[in-house]
Amino acid sequence: MSDKILPPLDRDQLIMQAAALANHLARAGVQWMPRPNLDTVQTLKSRFEAASATSSVDNAASSVAQNARPPVVDSGGTPSGGAAAAPSPPPPTQPPPRRPALSPMLVGEAGKPYPGVSLPVAQRESELAALASEVAACQRCPQLVRCRTQTVFGEGNAAARVVFFGEGPGADEDRSGRPFVGKAGQLLTKMIQACKFSREEVYILNTVKCRPPGNRNPEPEEIANCRPYFEKQIELIRPEYIVCLGAVSGQALLDSKLSVGRLRGQFHPYFDSKVIVTYHPAYLLRNPAAKKAAWEDLQMMLRDAGLI
Numbered sequence: 001m002s003d004k005i006l007p008p009l010d011r012d013q014l015i016m017q018a019a020a021l022a023n024h025l026a027r028a029g030v031q032w033m034p035r036p037n038l039d040t041v042q043t044l045k046s047r048f049e050a051a052s053a054t055s056s057v058d059n060a061a062s063s064v065a066q067n068a069r070p071p072v073v074d075s076g077g078t079p080s081g082g083a084a085a086a087p088s089p090p091p092p093t094q095p096p097p098r099r100p101a102l103s104p105m106l107v108g109e110a111g112k113p114y115p116g117v118s119l120p121v122a123q124r125e126s127e128l129a130a131l132a133s134e135v136a137a138c139q140r141c142p143q144l145v146r147c148r149t150q151t152v153f154g155e156g157n158a159a160a161r162v163v164f165f166g167e168g169p170g171a172d173e174d175r176s177g178r179p180f181v182g183k184a185g186q187l188l189t190k191m192i193q194a195c196k197f198s199r200e201e202v203y204i205l206n207t208v209k210c211r212p213p214g215n216r217n218p219e220p221e222e223i224a225n226c227r228p229y230f231e232k233q234i235e236l237i238r239p240e241y242i243v244c245l246g247a248v249s250g251q252a253l254l255d256s257k258l259s260v261g262r263l264r265g266q267f268h269p270y271f272d273s274k275v276i277v278t279y280h281p282a283y284l285l286r287n288p289a290a291k292k293a294a295w296e297d298l299q300m301m302l303r304d305a306g307l308i
């Protein structure tokens with residue numbers, strides 16, 4: 001075992017690590033950790049900075065007073081430390097107080113926190129199960145209800161760091177009741193594994209829970225009908241990252257009309273999750289040349305998450 005002693009953390013590092021720990025525990029559903037109130041954090045931050053500035057001024061004043069003191073004269077009338085009184089050195093310049101680097105969640109730069117409290121995993125699972133039962137009985141989209149074999153709610157880890165968000169069930173998913181199990185699903189599984197996750201570690205869901213006939217895109221009204229369901233799923237899981245697969249899910253989540261080409265390559269905020277938009281695996285099967293760009297998108301997320 002190494003007995004190397006790590007250097008002590010400075011103030012900024014301590015604040016960063018405490019914020020990251022609080023963020024992680026809150027996402028994992030630990031309820032003893034109070035959720036930070038943004039107003040209180042800002043007030044404390046201002047007081048902390050004001051105190052630091054005052055302390056710097058006090059130090060500077062004390063330093064000036066020290067240097068302004070008359071030289072001590074020895075019994076022979078000679079200033080101590082030399083034959084002649086040396087000019088006092090200028091007071092040392094104090095560095096300006098450093099601003100603590102707060103995490104994006106605390107300063108709200110990456111979007112508002114999700115509403116309500118982060119639930120423990122078991123409670124998330126039971127709420128997801130109750131929502132799945134509600135979805136199974138949903139009749140909001142008459143055409144989809146007539147065509148579906150069953151609804152496809154979504155599956156995976158209720159405390160996932162990463163959620164993969166697709167468009168809608170295809171024929172295989174409609175038969176099995178599970179998301180992304182056909183050829184496109186197999187490619188998605190490979191993409192998830194390339195990120196060093198298993199399907200069980202992430203959560204997979206679609207924008208609409210019923211198969212559109214002929215694999216057409218869901219209509220805006222159908223997406224609007226299903227929106228409360230996917231929004232509630234994401235709110236319960238509150239992942240760090242949401243990977244939107246294709247334009248339908250990206251535009252629905254971000255309320256945008258931009259293409260995947262315009263949305264990809266950057267993070268978008270959705271509450272305090274970071275959203276990336278990339279190509280749908282079905283598109284990648286038809287256009288293998290786009291796989292490189294999709295992998296770059298996933299790597300951007302992995303780098304941000306500190307996983308590569």
Ligand code: SF4
Pocket residue numbers: 135138139140141142144145151208209210222225226
């Ligand atoms: S797509 Fe969604 S809103 Fe429409 S019927 Fe299916 S579950 Fe209900």
